Amino acid sequence: MPDARDATPYDALLLLSFGGPEGPDDVVPFLENVTRGRGIPKERLKEVGQHYFRFGGVSPINGQNRALLDALRKDFAEHGLDLPVYWGNRNWAPYLTDTLREMTTDGRRHVLVLATSAYASYSGCRQYRENLADALAALEAEGLEPPKVDKLRHYFNHPGFLEPMIDGLVESLADLPEEVRDGAHIAFTTHSIPTAAADTSGPVEDHGDGGAYVAEHLDTARLIADAVRERTGADHPWQLVYQSRSGAPHIPWLEPDICDHLEELHGAGVPAVVMAPIGFVSDHMEVLYDLDTEATAKAEELGLPVRRSATVGADPRFAAAVRDLVLERAATERGADVTPCALGALGPSHNLCPVGCCPARTPRPAAAGADSPYA
Structure with missing residues (x-):
């Protein structure tokens, strides 16, 4: 700099x-x-x-x-x-x-x-x-x-955002009983959104199944899982899952839901799970209720040892x-030649949201982008 x-x-x-x-x-x-x-x-x-x-x-x-x-x-x-x-x-x-x-x-x-x-x-x-x-x-x-x-x-892929979550996941794995720790699965969670909104997230050229929303979360999950493997020496299976769905039941939203995922893992004989809420900056209500209360109760009902790792906060x-x-x-x-700091396969995100990025169902003015009425 x-x-x-x-x-x-x-x-x-x-x-x-x-x-x-x-x-x-x-x-x-x-x-x-x-x-x-x-x-x-x-x-x-x-x-x-x-x-x-x-x-x-x-x-x-x-x-x-x-x-x-x-x-x-x-x-x-x-x-x-x-x-x-x-x-x-x-x-x-x-x-x-x-x-x-x-x-x-x-x-x-x-x-x-x-x-x-x-x-x-x-x-x-x-x-x-x-x-x-x-x-x-x-x-x-x-x-x-x-x-x-x-x-x-x-x-999402800046080291200062990733490193606290890596530490939190390592600590949560260590908190599991030793006999189930190495076989624990990681459920990376984020807020579910309608599939139509996911598919049109990010710049137009990136639109497709899941759009940038899913791609960015998957890249974050891979980065964290790789770092945890290097740190612990254990290769934990993982999956990106979703929580906090709302809205009409006939509208498709991103799945699977975390509670359904816990049931599936239990049925497959998985010994333990760590829920890692990578989609949230802090422990707000979706984390406090949907994971710490609802999903944890589901795990207890199943007899499945579960931990929830920390957000960045x-x-x-x-x-x-x-x-x-x-x-x-x-x-x-100021016109300087800058190398942005970003990890993973996707590289640094854009500074200026392009036209057509993450469109609304009903077009409305939006500041701080290429289509901003406030230049």
């Missing part, structure tokens, strides 16, 4: 996340935000909200984002990177529009965005870009001049990876 402390032309980093309720009274309003426009009755939302009520109405995601904010600010300060870090959410306070308004009044003119989603997909990338466009339009309607925004590339190596991505993008914007 030409200068390890130079983030110009950027003057701020925005941590952009999903958001979550922080008390029982927040649950239904939060779910109303998530499902706005779908006409779901409030009584149905109360049923869906039982996952949150089970944990006192509090999603862990906001606390984990606060920890990540602290880790980023600490890392930047220790490495002389003078770049303020803000935080905004899609569905709960602090809301994205409010945060961008604050950044605008603070004089921030060119902002980099870190989304808490490492992979290409509509919900994990383009929808955040649509949220950014909506927020920028709202600021313009208020008479403000919004900042220019760019989004950091997908980081606020690991200092991930904070360092974000710093690396910031400086890489900044140097690229």
Whole structure:
């Protein structure tokens, strides 16, 4: 990197996340935000909200984002990177529009965005870009001049994202009883999405069965499994499986589901399983309920020893990876010759989402891409 402390032309980093309720009274309003426009009755939302009520109405995601904010600010300060870090959410306070308004009044003119989603997909990338466009339009309607925004590339294959998960998987395997450890299977899990959304994820030229969404997860899983084999000397069979399906049952979603997969492995005589949630940056509700509660209960019902490995969270190596991505993008914007840091077969992702990347069913403006109305 030409200068390890130079983030110009950027003057701020925005941590952009999903958001979550922080008390029982927040649950239904939060779910109303998530499902706005779908006409779901409030009584149905109360049923869906039982996952949150089970944990006192509090999603862990906001606390984990606060920890990540602290880790980023600490890392930047220790490495002389003078770049303020803000935080905004899609569905709960602090809301994205409010945060961008604050950044605008603070004089921030060119902002980099870190989304808490490492992979290409509509919900994990383009929808955040649509949220950014909506927020920028709202600021313009208020008479403000919004900042220019760019989004950091997908980081699924950056070493700082992979290494904490490798360590977590090794620790989980070691925590299994010795007599079943070497024969344990690894279930790499991620959020299921409709197959139609998966097939059109990523740039148009990459579209096909599963699109970039599946390809990126498979590459991540291979990298982690290879590293675990080198670290432990044991070759554990693995498979990419899915969790957290929602929506109408007649619409095809990515399969197999983690609970179905556990039943299949048990039936095949597999002695133990480690669930590795590679599709999630932190231990939010999908991990806490769908894996730690539901899938773990299924394993106990089957008498199948199971462990769940850690997500990346606020690991200092991930904070360092974000710093690396910031400086890489900044140097690229300044015209420097930069070699992006990426492992695996797919190489570094694009800096600018191309036209037709992860399309929505109903076209909407999206910022921070080649088709952005905010140049």
